[in-house]
Amino acid sequence: MANVAVPQSEYQAPKERGWYKRNEIAVTPWLFLIPGILFFMVYVIIPIFQSFYYSTLSWDGLGEAQNVGLANYAELWDDGAFYTSLKNNFIWLALYLLAIPAGLFIALLLNQTVWGIRLYKSLFFFPFVISQVVVGLVFGWFYDPTFGLFNIALGWFGLGPINVLGDEAYVTYGIIAAGLWPQTAYCMILYLTGLNAVDPEQIEAARLDGAKRLKMLWYVVVPQLKPATFIAFVVTIIGALRSFDLISIMTNGGPFGSSRVLSFYMFEVALSEYGFRMGYGAAVAVVLFLIMLVFITYFLYSMYNEEKGR
Amino acid sequence: MHKFLKASTAALALAVAATGANADGHALSGDLVIFSDMSNPAPRAVMEGMVERFGEMHPDLNIELTVIDREAYKTQIRNFLTANTPDVANWYAANRMKPYVDAGLFEDISDVWEGQLSEELASTKGAMTLDGKQWGVPYTYYQWGVYYRKDIYEELGLKEPTTWDEEKANCQAILDSGRKCYTIGTKFLWTAGGWFDYLNMRTNGYDFHASLLGGNEKWDSPEVRATFANWKELLDMGAFVDNHTSYSWQESLPFIVSGEAAAILKGNFAVPPLREAGLDDSKLDFYQFPAITDGIAMAEDAPTDTFHIPSGASNKDAAKAFLKFVVSAENQTLINAGDALGQLPVNSKSSVDDDKFLLEGFEMLSSNSPGGVAQFFDRDAPAEMAKVGMEGLQEFMVKPDNLDAILARLDKAAERIYK
Numbered sequence: 001m002a003n004v005a006v007p008q009s010e011y012q013a014p015k016e017r018g019w020y021k022r023n024e025i026a027v028t029p030w031l032f033l034i035p036g037i038l039f040f041m042v043y044v045i046i047p048i049f050q051s052f053y054y055s056t057l058s059w060d061g062l063g064e065a066q067n068v069g070l071a072n073y074a075e076l077w078d079d080g081a082f083y084t085s086l087k088n089n090f091i092w093l094a095l096y097l098l099a100i101p102a103g104l105f106i107a108l109l110l111n112q113t114v115w116g117i118r119l120y121k122s123l124f125f126f127p128f129v130i131s132q133v134v135v136g137l138v139f140g141w142f143y144d145p146t147f148g149l150f151n152i153a154l155g156w157f158g159l160g161p162i163n164v165l166g167d168e169a170y171v172t173y174g175i176i177a178a179g180l181w182p183q184t185a186y187c188m189i190l191y192l193t194g195l196n197a198v199d200p201e202q203i204e205a206a207r208l209d210g211a212k213r214l215k216m217l218w219y220v221v222v223p224q225l226k227p228a229t230f231i232a233f234v235v236t237i238i239g240a241l242r243s244f245d246l247i248s249i250m251t252n253g254g255p256f257g258s259s260r261v262l263s264f265y266m267f268e269v270a271l272s273e274y275g276f277r278m279g280y281g282a283a284v285a286v287v288l289f290l291i292m293l294v295f296i297t298y299f300l301y302s303m304y305n306e307e308k309g310r
Numbered sequence: 311m312h313k314f315l316k317a318s319t320a321a322l323a324l325a326v327a328a329t330g331a332n333a334d335g336h337a338l339s340g341d342l343v344i345f346s347d348m349s350n351p352a353p354r355a356v357m358e359g360m361v362e363r364f365g366e367m368h369p370d371l372n373i374e375l376t377v378i379d380r381e382a383y384k385t386q387i388r389n390f391l392t393a394n395t396p397d398v399a400n401w402y403a404a405n406r407m408k409p410y411v412d413a414g415l416f417e418d419i420s421d422v423w424e425g426q427l428s429e430e431l432a433s434t435k436g437a438m439t440l441d442g443k444q445w446g447v448p449y450t451y452y453q454w455g456v457y458y459r460k461d462i463y464e465e466l467g468l469k470e471p472t473t474w475d476e477e478k479a480n481c482q483a484i485l486d487s488g489r490k491c492y493t494i495g496t497k498f499l500w501t502a503g504g505w506f507d508y509l510n511m512r513t514n515g516y517d518f519h520a521s522l523l524g525g526n527e528k529w530d531s532p533e534v535r536a537t538f539a540n541w542k543e544l545l546d547m548g549a550f551v552d553n554h555t556s557y558s559w560q561e562s563l564p565f566i567v568s569g570e571a572a573a574i575l576k577g578n579f580a581v582p583p584l585r586e587a588g589l590d591d592s593k594l595d596f597y598q599f600p601a602i603t604d605g606i607a608m609a610e611d612a613p614t615d616t617f618h619i620p621s622g623a624s625n626k627d628a629a630k631a632f633l634k635f636v637v638s639a640e641n642q643t644l645i646n647a648g649d650a651l652g653q654l655p656v657n658s659k660s661s662v663d664d665d666k667f668l669l670e671g672f673e674m675l676s677s678n679s680p681g682g683v684a685q686f687f688d689r690d691a692p693a694e695m696a697k698v699g700m701e702g703l704q705e706f707m708v709k710p711d712n713l714d715a716i717l718a719r720l721d722k723a724a725e726r727i728y729k
Binding site: 060061062063075080143144145146161163165166167251252254255256257268271272273274275276277 | 381384385388392409410412413415496497498499552553554555556688693694696697701702704705708719726
């Protein structure tokens with residue numbers, strides 16, 4: 001029971017703390033980030049600059065590379081196939097956005113409590129779960145000019161047959177329609193979760209003030225869905241710009257190259273069966289990157305603003 | 311049938327075992343990795359059969375076979391030749407293997423060809439030779455030509471055409487009976503290349519054709535325009551099935567099976583699926599593509615499929631033994647038989663199977679093709695040119711009026727590609 005007090009003379013000052021201990025709070029987040037940063041650098045950032053470099057080469061990917069300066073870009077400048085792809089890319093961007101209002105519409109439709117609503121929700125969500133390749137195949141059969149359902153249905157109205165995927169006038173729209181099917185489901189699920197967070201009191205208040213239908217939707221519900229809309233916008237834009245698998249499966253870029261987009265054209269000249277032009281493909285990739293950069297900048301800017309506003 | 315197979319397998323095993331003992335004197339061991347594009351049902355069975363028989367001959371050898379979808383293989387080969395290299399890989403002859411030869415990715419196997427083999431495979435040696443060396447071995451080749459519905463021709467009282475006028479007259483009669491003359495599926499472009507090959511070889515001859523694809527002639531020339539003018543005659547008649555841009559060649563077959571189209575210009579690989587779909591020899595027949603310009607020697611397409619050893623292979627001894635086994639006379643007879651690949655053996659000591667189409671094709675290539683034998687549009691032209699070219703051909707088939715723009719585009723591309 002002897003509580004012996006430590007004499008002053010024997011007091012030991014705490015040891016000098018290590019460098020890590022002193023800077024723990026500043027350093028630890030970076031330590032945790034290192035693997036992520038490393039992978040992001042190796043797989044995203046460095047390849048971007050590599051693409052810039054490759055786009056100045058004439059290289060078949062196997063043999064000796066030759067520096068040709070900006071010759072690849074000069075060739076792009078009057079390459080008809082490039083402009084077709086660029087035009088299709090913009091058509092994709094514009095029409096793919098239809099998935100957002102369509103998704104909102106279906107979400108509003110499904111946002112009610114009826115017996116079995118979960119089943120309906122899953123059914124509407126289903127197309128997003130299946131692979132794009134399967135979607136492409138299914139729509140390929142659907143559009144088949146001789147045996148497909150689409151033309152049989154047109155026949156009921158005395159129309160058609162229309163060879164959707166074999167006609168350069170319709171082919172891009174036909175593929176976008178196929179792409180909208182899963183994309184709409186994706187936007188729908190985003191809005192369904194968003195709708196859960198809509199404040200019922202505000203709805204009640206709006207109702208007392210006499211807001212109805214479209215006005216209610218536009219001035220009360222949609223503003224509260226802004227975070228969901230933002231995400232839907234981001235994923236749809238990205239989806240439109242990387243629309244590759246559907247084109248590859250449904251038309252292989254045809255007929256005579258009229259359904260190509262930049263990402264597919266890049267693949268074709270650089271990596272496909274007849275592609276041996278890494279430099280030219282990289283030049284296409286750089287153009288695609290610059291287009292994406294516009295959107296990426298906008299996204300980052302608006303996210304930054306949001307953070308700042310808090 | 312079964313007995314025959316067994317007997318020949320045994321004979322084969324004996325024969326190769328004997329030569330193997332002489333040549334190497336030691337047993338093969340280790341792993342042999344084979345990547346193959348023989349993914350259609352019949353070729354796949356052939357490939358698996360070869361591996362099994364080769365495995366029986368070399369029990370210490372562990373053979374790993376990977377069969378990759380034929381279309382996907384064409385893009386994957388670039389990856390696996392540079393990393394993760396197999397010991398044996400399929401590919402194609404002539405210009406099509408040039409990028410890999412130039413890049414040093416295929417092994418020079420001239421030593422395999424030395425002596426006896428060069429004699430036995432004389433007919434395809436040229437297609438396997440670049441820079442005076444051999445870079446692989448062929449395992450099969452096949453004729454191209456018109457496969458037609460015999461019963462429809464008989465019903466309409468038509469005969470196999472030998473001239474362009476007869477061809478067009480036949481086609482008109484077929485169209486009048488409410489059918490289409492030819493089925494074709496151009497979704498993957500190369501089928502249109504076959505039509506151009508034949509029309510151009512018949513209009514201007516083999517030498518001009520080879521020179522055009524070799525980059526020594528202009529596309530916008532009177533000769534090429536004459537070829538397209540002949541093609542346009544068929545297009546204006548409405549000779550081809552509608553909507554061919556939507557179909558692969560396999561998807562275009564139902565039209566000839568159902569009788570909605572009377573014929574197809576195709577390689578002999580179309581015969582097994584057509585037979586399977588119910589067209590027996592009384593309904594399906596073959597004729598050589600008819601002459602167009604008088605006095606021009608007939609020339610044919612006969613593409614050769616091949617095996618190569620990547621230069622990064624780890625078991626080259628076993629790989630070379632496998633290649634020798636593939637081209638041996640007995641194996642060639644076996645794998646090219648009508649119930650296997652249904653194509654022509656590359657070894658002159660092999661026997662052609664007793665099959666109507668194979669006999670006719672063999673006869674045609676050996677005695678009625680004095681002009682020369684081409685590989686195919688996309689194997690004779692450099693890959694990039696083939697791509698631009700076949701796209702132009704497909705566009706022409708849909709919009710013949712765009713011809714001027716198409717030819718100008720091809721010339722512009724050619725200027726860059728062949729320089």
